[in-house]
Amino acid sequence: MNHSVVLVTGGTKGIGKAVTVEFLRQGAIVIATYASDHDAAEQFQLSLTPAFHSRLWVQQCPASDYEKTTSLCEAIETRWGQLDGVVNNAGITSDSLFLDMEMAAWKKVLKANLGGAMMTSLAAIDLLSRNRRATFLINISSVSGLYGRAGQANYATSKGGIIGLTKLLARQYADRHIQINCLVPGLIETDMANKMPPDKVTAVEDATFLKRIGTVQEVSDAVLYLAGKGGSYMSGSVLCLDGGFFK
């Protein structure tokens, strides 16, 4: 990953933050985007060891904004001449039962998650394609998208769409040396999980073979695997990282 240029959407919080840090550790240049949480972005930068600062570019750019993301990709090309990988990680939740769900909450989640993955992929794919080296595009989905989840109709639908998007892009860009795959994490120890009622977390742990939720380090390790040689013969694959979640 040394000197590889990697775009991580939602790269300043939660799973995205861990992925950003892991790429930095591996010597990559990382463009970490965020939608609106300036404070978290600032805190993230302050928390990093100074050695990483020269290789990190934090930008406010909602993943679902095609024009802004296109401009960002142009800026990346101007500054570094290439893009080696994209991690479509940006995601939000706004859970409620379907019959009680506000349409605004439905739309917001669908736009941020599925819209974000689609628009970022569309904005970045040409730049990835022009790279002479093999590149990667990794979509972060969720077990909710794979199996459905009560109380998460919006989130599950958006994450299911991301799985389908991965299959589409893998087929569509198969001849451009882009490793396009999907990672499907179960419940991971992030701020998102910390906001869940403890009994809900316990229920997930009980419904998992390994009897625990995952860590962000485990997710970033899997992302690195897909981005590197591990993913060289994977295309359109859906890799589950859920500790054996069975509900």
Place this chain on the structure above:
Amino acid sequence: MAVWVLHPEETLSMTTLFLLNSSTPLGQELLPFLQTLPNVRLQLMIAPDLEHEDERVVHSKHNVFLILTPFFDEYASFTPAYAEFLLDYLNGLVAWMQTTTRRLAQHNQSGTFIFFTTNPNVRSFLDYPISPTLDESIHALVKTLSKELHALNFYFYVLCLEPLQCMVSDPMQARSYKKKMAAHAMSKMPLKVDGIQSIIQAVCEGNLSLLSGSVLSIGVGSVLGY
């Protein structure tokens, strides 16, 4: 938790069948069959339509909704405009579903929602029109809602069809697809609309309620690939 499985005779006298997106080619092909179903009150809907929902008062104790999702070729048309369109389509569909399920729940009525999609496993359908993004979104929605609303007697299925000839609008294209479709089917016969009629009938009769949440691949084994 009681699972309400209707007796066929009782069901047929009490079922309203809604055909959503009835003007699509598949809708037009299904229509003659649906009109022959005994004691089923058929209502056609051009698209998810909230504006006129009040006029469409649901009378039956059991209501079946056949939701023909449009068959896009994402491979050919995956652009920012399509991405926006896809989100709008899902938003409209869900707004309609939410209004409908709320109304049915208020009146203690049950509903079966049958979505028609194509198979998102693009590896098996290398040369066909595909829409995996839309398909997988709907599959996840169906799985979620079946878990969430089962207790209220709402059932959700996906009939995940292999490409049907009627999905291809261009007759010349249809001819070339026909051979490819046949080659993929185990029986070497491509799927035809009448092949899915018995499944629709069984679902209308409430006999498949225990399969709620299932994504049923329909296509003479073609989903398995080579």
